[in-house]
Amino acid sequence: MRHLLSAADLDAAETTGILDLAEEMALVQGRPVKKLPALRGRTVVNLFFEDSTRTRSSFELAGKWLSADTINISAKGSSVSKGESLRDTVLTVASMGVDALVIRHMASGAPLQAARWFAELGLGVHVVNAGDGTHEHPTQALLDAFTLRRHFRASQPDAGRDDHQPFAGRRIAVVGDITHSRVARSNVELLTTLGAGVVLVAPPTLLPAGVDTWPVEVRDDLDRVLGEVDAVMMLRVQRERMSGGYFPTPREYTVGYGLTRARLGLLRPGTAICHPGPMNRGLEISADAADSAGSLILDQVAAGVSVRMSVLYLLLGGADESGAVR
DSSP, rough: OBOOOOOGGOHHHHHHHHHHHHHHHHHHTTSSSSSOOOTTTEEEEEESSSSSSHHHHHHHHHHHOOOOOOOOSSSSSGGGGTTTHHHHHHHHTTTTTSSEEEEEEETTHHHHHHHHHHHTTTTEEEEEEETTTBBBOOHHHHHHHHHHHHHHHHHHHHTTOOTTTTTTOOOEEEEOOOOOHHHHHHHHHHHHHHTOEEEEOOOOOSSSSSSGGSEEEESSSHHHHHTSSSSSEEEOOOGOEEEOHHHHHHOHHHHOOOOOOHHHHTTTTTTTEEESSSOOBBTTTOOHHHTTTBBBBHHHHHHHHHHHHHHHHHHOOBOOTTOOOO
């Protein structure tokens, strides 16, 4: 793996390999001393042009726990605020001899473009897409898959299911602002690759053009879907990306598509509740749902570090000659 730019770049075997390695990395989180020497002497730069709490923190922890030197650069306080272009910024940082750039940018395709510039100039810098515009967020999809795989194996052990194919036959609802969600796009790619069925639930105004070509089922009646799925993934309503009226009022959105206290009663026992965060409590998800026994939201946060350790480790070659984790 040279870069991680899109969930579509991963096949089922590669995805399973990342998740399996993340299970080993998760053991580090439980240790008194959270360190592996695997990436000692390597440098990872987190270049974030958008605000972030979970993603940037977990990439930073992942690098540090692998003993890499990690540096955080944000648009505010850097030469970007003086008008420096994306190309000049990424090439300047890459020319300092770093090993990997983790890039989050408001423009779809920015990490891919950076990888192309590095290839043209012969710079051997690895690129990880930490979220680009409304395009993709592949490590979020990986951590969602990691969390759901654990949940399916632990709490829904159906007789006859193959433990090596925990997503086979599962149905997962992705609910809300699909149009502006890079999380939804990456999850559709990854979950279908793993064998799950994905149901998108949203008002027609929040469905992107061309969704009819996606390998998903599209519904608009959340109440009817909730009792049919193994997991429900609520999406943040991204009002900062909305220039027009996508729904009449926040209250009407909640009535139609919010995971309210009343809707918790429609879920089958054992149904997982996920949200990539940050949450708009009271809009797309109620406090009762976010804090319920079925909520995996904090498990997703914890999984973010393990999965990003796995990705950095695989990109930067932390294995010894036997392939074992050091």
